[in-house]
Amino acid sequence: MVTELSAIRFDLEQELRRLIEELDQLRSNDNNYQEQQRASSINKTGEAVDAVTNLERRLVLEAHIKDSLDSVEQALQKISAGTYGICEDCGKPISPVRMEVVPHADRCIDCSIARLNRVYRLQYRENERN
Numbered sequence: 001m002v003t004e005l006s007a008i009r010f011d012l013e014q015e016l017r018r019l020i021e022e023l024d025q026l027r028s029n030d031n032n033y034q035e036q037q038r039a040s041s042i043n044k045t046g047e048a049v050d051a052v053t054n055l056e057r058r059l060v061l062e063a064h065i066k067d068s069l070d071s072v073e074q075a076l077q078k079i080s081a082g083t084y085g086i087c088e089d090c091g092k093p094i095s096p097v098r099m100e101v102v103p104h105a106d107r108c109i110d111c112s113i114a115r116l117n118r119v120y121r122l123q124y125r126e127n128e129r130n
């Protein structure tokens, strides 16, 4: 188990570095893009729309990378704290198969599904209201 955990920790640390690089790259690409936009005037509607779409895409991607970073960091903290592989909701051990597929999983499959159902139900209610 100890060697297994250190292998998982190694993978998570690699993942952490990869995500940080990805985020850096995304941000530096964005700076280049903004400079390009500044250099060429965005009078044409098409270009302005492109700029908005690209910004949206970048923000979604950035949020996604940040979420993943948070999960990986939490998993690393849990390894240090000795609570890695324990479900945050029910406190039961998460199945090793799940941990292998999703090394930063913080809930067992049952609690994850229950949580997703709650989120969808809330969204559904929001949509009903609108």
Ligand SMILES: [Zn+2]
Pocket: 087, 088, 089, 090, 091, 092, 107, 108, 109, 110, 111, 112
């Ligand atoms: Zn659970």
